[in-house]
Amino acid sequence: MNEQQTIEKLNWIKVCTMAKEYSRQLKNPEIQSLSFDERFGLLVDSEWTARQNKRLANLVRKAGMKYNCAIEEFVFTPERSVNKQTIMQLSSCAWIRDNLNVLITGATGSGKTFLGCALGNTACRNGFKVLFKRVPRLLTDIAIAKGDGSYNRLMRELKNIKLLILDDWGLNVFDHAEGRDLLEVIEDRTQVNSTVILSQLSIDDWHGLFTDPIVGDAVLDRLVHGSYQIKLESKESMRGFNFQRA
Incomplete structure (x- = not known):
């Protein structure tokens, strides 16, 4: 599976921020020095932060x-x-x-x-x-x-x-x-x-x-x-x- 297919599947399962972070990592040579766990942690953190921000925005809007x-x-x-x-x-x-x-x-x-x-x-x-x-x-x-x-x-x-x-x-x-x-x-x-x-x-x-x-x-x-x-x-x-x- 190539990187583009991975990005498309991430978007398809609606983890779009994770897809953007993965795409960013591919363009950053320094990321390659990180371990799998460290890179995966960055992916998860980006998606978690985006969802928390969206949830907060929704709570404020509905209030x-x-x-x-x-x-x-x-x-x-x-x-x-x-x-x-x-x-x-x-x-x-x-x-x-x-x-x-x-x-x-x-x-x-x-x-x-x-x-x-x-x-x-x-x-x-x-x-x-x-x-x-x-x-x-x-x-x-x-x-x-x-x-x-x-x-x-x-x-x-x-x-x-x-x-x-x-x-x-x-x-x-x-x-x-x-x-x-x-x-x-x-x-x-x-x-x-x-x-x-x-x-x-x-x-x-x-x-x-x-x-x-x-x-x-x-x-x-x-x-x-x-x-x-x-x-x-x-x-x-x-x-x-x-x-x-x-």
Whole structure:
């Protein structure tokens, strides 16, 4: 079997990066000094890296996050009053493995969405499925699903997402139906998967968002218990920073 046939067969079995690496090795005389195991290791490493990168890209794309950013890009300033050790601890994703929640509050432009997306990207890098949703859009999706018969499928999908990031929590008061819908989502995920909430309102004000106070009690009990709570302070809006869109 000649080299070209080997390359064609590698492409046919869909290890295309390995085929490219093999072709590169054929053109590099210095490679010939390596042992078979060393050359084969280079082939496998190239294919493994390419597949890992593709998987990460797919996870990030499906997550639908507003920003493509990293924890390392988060700006720590004294006025933000953010504990750097806490953020670095969250970057380990141990809280996701433990099915805990993160509640991030702060004024408009304080960097809530950026930090939420940074946590989401870190989760993707660790192989977790992530979904970013604005709460108004989520509630609309649920209402539509109830009408077209896809409600049960949507709820299963939301339950099985390892990290659900909900932005714009508290832009509007939740009526009875919306409150119950949110309770169903949060209840399904409690002690099973993790949720990040991003809100302009202080956690103390969240109960007043629910028209039905009993539902409000149930939702907050499930979200707040054992959660990480981060309040972002910022005298200067962070919207002027050049954050890359996902």
